[in-house]
Amino acid sequence: xxxxxxxxxxxxxxxxxxxxxxxxxxxxxxxxxxxxxxxxxxxxxxxxxxxxxxxxxxxxxxxxxxxxxxxxxxxxxxxxxxxxxxxxxxxxxxxxxxxxxxxxxxx
Amino acid sequence: xxxxxxxxxxxxxxxxxxxxxxxxxxxxxxxxxxxxxxxxxxxxxxxxxxxxxxxxxxxxxxxxxxxxxxxxxxxxxxxxxxxxxxxxxxxxxxxxxxxxxxxxxxxxxxxx
Numbered sequence: 523x524x525x526x527x528x529x530x531x532x533x534x535x536x537x538x539x540x541x542x543x544x545x546x547x548x549x550x551x552x553x554x555x556x557x558x559x560x561x562x563x564x565x566x567x568x569x570x571x572x573x574x575x576x577x578x579x580x581x582x583x584x585x586x587x588x589x590x591x592x593x594x595x596x597x598x599x600x601x602x603x604x605x606x607x608x609x610x611x612x613x614x615x616x617x618x619x620x621x622x623x624x625x626x627x628x629x
Numbered sequence: 630x631x632x633x634x635x636x637x638x639x640x641x642x643x644x645x646x647x648x649x650x651x652x653x654x655x656x657x658x659x660x661x662x663x664x665x666x667x668x669x670x671x672x673x674x675x676x677x678x679x680x681x682x683x684x685x686x687x688x689x690x691x692x693x694x695x696x697x698x699x700x701x702x703x704x705x706x707x708x709x710x711x712x713x714x715x716x717x718x719x720x721x722x723x724x725x726x727x728x729x730x731x732x733x734x735x736x737x738x739x740x741x
Contacts, residue, residue, distance in 0.1 A: 523688065526671075553727030565719060565732040572727075608671055612727030615679060616687055617662065619671030 524549045526611055528620035535627050543594040543623045545609035553612040554585050556594050559622070560605045568594070568607075578596050599627045631656055635720050635733035642740045650736050652720030660726045661703040665689065665716040666735075669671040672719060679705055679726060685729040710740045 649702030
């Protein structure tokens, strides 16, 4: 099956800092999504981004499908950004998640 | 409220017991899926469905059954619970596979 690797596994930031999270995948995919899991366990869809760049407020994402990676940018981080960020790739009906990047934003 | 509803939120089972985790959505989504999340790991796909009457296996289907008799409901059945099935279970739905997923709030299952 497809392998999905996320880096870094852990990230600690001071409030206001910027960060870049990376997702590499081993084969061509139909779609890619980014999710945030908050400290209470709730999963929220951030981006559906099979290719190109999207922005939503302080967050943006870029997927380069031909090179099999995606990046999630968080600018001016806030304590509410803390949690785990997952990318998931989709192909032939099946989804494969990475193990996530755990982000801690300190006040 | 539109969304994905999972019940129960918490469950403790004894080894060998069976149970059904419920998942319902009211967004007329065709694609529904079940995942398990173990500590420190991402979500792993158990089963999925692309529409009523159609289901297929994911990455970790052993020990679980599903059915999809309506568009709205996608229950997950544990046939004979084992301690290895202790996990948090999430149900998700979307208009089609890979579209923006909406997740339920999860079921925390402990098998003793």
